[in-house]
Amino acid sequence: MVIIFNIFLLLFIIYFWLRLDFLLGEKNHILQQETNPVIYPDRCSNVAWFDTGEDFYQAFFEDIQSASDHVHVLFYIFRNDSIGSQLIDLLIEKASEGVTVRVLIDRISGGMNREGRNRLKNAGIHFSYSQKIKFPYLFYSLNRRNHRKITIIDGKIGYIGGFNIGDEYLGRDPKLGFWRDFHLRFDGEGVQDLQAQFLQDWSREHNQDTYRQERYYPKVAQGKQRTHFASTDAKGLEESFAEAIQQANHYIYIASPYFIPGSVIQDTLLTSLNRGVDITILLPEKRDHPLVKEASFSYLEELLHAGAKVYHFQDGFYHAKALLIDDSYCDVGSANFDLRSFHLNNEMNTLISDSTLFHTVKDAIEEDMKRSTRLTIKDLKDRPFSIRFREKIASSIEKLL
Template sequence: MNLPSIVIALILLIIVWLYLDLSIGRKKHLSFFQKRETPILHGDFDIFPHGKGLFSDYFHELRNAANHIHILFYIVRDDQFSQQFLDILKTKAKEGIEVRLLVDQIGSHKVKKPAIKELRAAGVQFAFSNRIRLPFLFYSSQVRNHRKISIIDGKIGYLGGFNVGKEYIDQDPKLSPWRDYHLKITGESVPYLQREFFIDWNEYSSEKEVNVEDYTPEQPKGKVPHQFVPTEAGFLEEKYLHLIQSVKKSIVIGTPYFIPSNKLINELITAAKRGIKITIVVPYITDHMLVQEASYRYLRLMLKAGAQVFQYKNGFYHAKSIIIDDTLCDIGTANFDKRSLFLNKEINCYFYDSAFVERFKEVIHKDILDSKPLRLEDINKPNLFRSLKEAIARALSFFL
């Protein structure tokens, strides 16, 4: 066998291995994940669309913690701002406050061994979530923990799209200002958020399983009805399909990456054909290679179906939200893309309160005013380089 034949055989073998690893790993994942969502709960919420305001509040609450701090992030960077965050955790641990930090192994790969050693020496309990594991190396490398939640003293919760790094506080010239949505939560649902944290913590921490009931003090009810829905392994697609099928008048989708599944794009087109007003807000600039080109295929279909598409121009748009008929809205960690639909661990908060929805609509309206309409002719102009990137993006869209 000559060298070219050996190379081709090896490439085919790798492709077969990747396919089997992905498909069998996914089937195994589906077999043990149990669909869950909280009951309708009541709480009070602040919405933070800017990182500087969020982290000023967040760091203040961390410094005032009196009992425990439990944190899960997808990304913690290795920069001055991230160091400030880690220093607060070390200080609180030295004060005798219980501090647990869980971060995604790939998303937070810049948290190196010396930093982890310092955290543990200060008393911070640290673990990597979603470590790459045998036998499904490729599949486990793709399933990321994209949840971003914090619980302080069992009384205050945070959930949303921000991670920890300088770009999130407008210190990246290309991506500034960073636009996102993050929630601060008080009320009876905070203990439920705590339970979700410990499901992930107990899976990946080396310590024996923690009894979550020791950390869930009963909280007074708030005003806003809502529920938390954690998803992984494909269950988010089912949830979004149900939302779209329930639309009576309008749907607004805000997402940094618009790469829906075939079922979702077909359901959106069907909704447009039955007269539903569809508005989609996406970034004008991109933070990842090929994600914008991957979205063009679907945005063309939506524009042809009569949807309005807006590209946010006042910085980078990283927000994740859906508004249904002015009566329901979703704010969380999940993007409207295949990675969030089928691979990532996500958690979203669904609000069933017209007053809160109206309040959130003002935030979305501001973002639309800071956007420019995308026209079909804008993405249909002949462009060989863009077409090449679109072809590559289409092949890789499941993983973008």
């Protein structure tokens, strides 16, 4: 009996410490924040669209191959697997030619093994982790992740979106299959803002004021498509999405691998449905993380009762992230439609003003709906007790999923 009591006491102490650590860490982080979100100016660039890993990696590797001054790479995940080792080889080749190469990946989720890390460093490549675990708020900093995916080549070409570096993004994970994602390539004015964000993230980890050097901001011509970027640091994204949703008059498309919107966004969506706005949500049928699907069910059930349409993508895994409203608002980037992206992660999204590019995104989502099945209220009502039990667990930790 004493042993059981001591075990429960220890668990309670651990729970209390984790909760206190998280709450104090969150409060401290909010107090230290300056401007958030960071809204970059409208820029005119030439923008290319990718929604398959094959097309993305082909263009990505070709652009890096052409680099003559610098390559700056920031990914949430960068594995030393088949595609990752090919990228490591290419970066080492460019470094041997005198090109400055910087690689920044998330400290917890990055996926880079020691062999890959050593190969990069031994080749003279500047390698660093982002969002390291920091004292005194260890548990909170453990959950603070840099989820951005940004690459800049010679200050003239930039990439941003949802793809990371790993074989699964080429559909090579047998459990997930084909991988759908959205990514954008920029050449023109917008690249300077991607550069500024990368160098700001890099400088934060190294206390280096490198982001003002002129070599990283060459003169570039205006492109044809108007966009701007929004960078968030665990604050501002939820408010931006809620404000955009409130302006909807006709339709809203939400595409995301995870749907855990929280009470603020959920209430805004329900209010929009009551105003007659048509809302369609596109999610994956398969899951790549435990409990994230169960965490969405209570939100989806309420929205279905209010008239929303929900689709589950069947042809592989759906990792694309987009919010479209009334043919006038289009957001594509790294942020998921969940509380982690709203309140914990560093994210970087693109706001698209160009009509042609807008309809490219819209057409892609509508095509993916055809490869999906529609979720019904009956589907959710018939879910077994085991699923409902996991929902209870998921709801208690939904901010961390």
